[in-house]
Each structure stands twice: as C-alpha cells, then as structure tokens.
Amino acid sequence: xxxxxxxxxxxxxxxxxCPFCQSYQNWKRWxxxxxxxxxxxxxxxxxxxxxxxxxxxxxxxxLEQLKKTNRSxxxxxxxxxxxxxxxxxxxxxxNHEVKKRQIEANKLTKVLQIQQEYISNLEKNIKDxxxxxxxx
Ligand SMILES: [Zn+2]
Numbered sequence: 001x002x003x004x005x006x007x008x009x010x011x012x013x014x015x016x017x018c019p020f021c022q023s024y025q026n027w028k029r030w031x032x033x034x035x036x037x038x039x040x041x042x043x044x045x046x047x048x049x050x051x052x053x054x055x056x057x058x059x060x061x062x063l064e065q066l067k068k069t070n071r072s073x074x075x076x077x078x079x080x081x082x083x084x085x086x087x088x089x090x091x092x093x094x095n096h097e098v099k100k101r102q103i104e105a106n107k108l109t110k111v112l113q114i115q116q117e118y119i120s121n122l123e124k125n126i127k128d129x130x131x132x133x134x135x136x
Pocket of ligand 1: 004006009
C-alpha cells in the first residue's frame with residue numbers, strides 16, 4: 001500500500017490516479033487533465049520561443065557585424081575625404097604656381113620683344129651710318 005501525494009489517503013500499489021481527490025500520482029499531476037495535443041502544443045510553443053531567441057541572438061550577431069563593417073566604411077570614407085582634400089589643396093597650390101609662372105613668362109616675352117625691337121633699330125642705325133660713311 002502507498003499513500004496519495006496530495007490527500008494522503010491510502011492507495012493501491014502503482015495507482016495512477018487517487019480515487020478520493022482525483023490527483024494524478026505520476027508526471028500527469030503537472031499537466032492535470034491536459035490532453036496529449038495540449039502538451040505537444042505547449043512543448044512546440046516552448047521550442048518555437050527558444051528558436052526565436054536563438055534567431056534573435058543570431059540577428060544580434062549579424063547586426064553587430066554590420067555595425068562594425070559600417071564603422072570601418074565610415075572610417076575609410078573619412079580617410080578618403082581627408083586624402084581627397086589634401087590632393088585638392090595641392091592641386092589648387094599647383095594651379096596658383098602655374099599662373100604665377102605664366103605671368104612671369106608673359107613678362108619675359110614682352111622684354112624679349114622690346115630687346116628684339118631695340119636690336120633691329122640698332123641694325124637699321126648701323127646700316128644708315130654705313131650708307132652715310134660710304135657716300136662720303
Ligand atoms: Zn488523493
């Protein structure tokens with residue numbers, strides 16, 4: 001003989017359900033009169049929730065990786081922008097230098113023209129003088 005785990009009345013050996021208080025004496029006491037379908041549904045729900053949490057943690061990992069990738073892309077972009085700005089600055093400087101040189105070259109060309117005019121005037125004067133000397 002054994003006793004009911006709830007009402008402590010005496011039961012037959014290996015009795016599954018107490019005839020006095022209707023309590024199940026095995027694992028069924030946890031689920032009461034739930035049928036098997038309800039138990040399976042409950043287990044399936046628990047598995048689904050667990051799978052959901054698992055997926056969610058996977059998504060967290062993916063999200064973290066995406067954030068990391070994004071951070072390095074932003075960093076690269078900043079570095080590239082700085083590099084482009086530097087190149088742009090030196091291009092502006094080079095352009096300035098080229099303009100200065102062009103102005104100098106123009107000045108030199110003018111000086112050269114004046115000198116050539118001067119030389120041709122001198123040549124003309126020499127010719128004139130030579131003509132005068134020869135005529136005398
Ligand atoms: Zn009982």
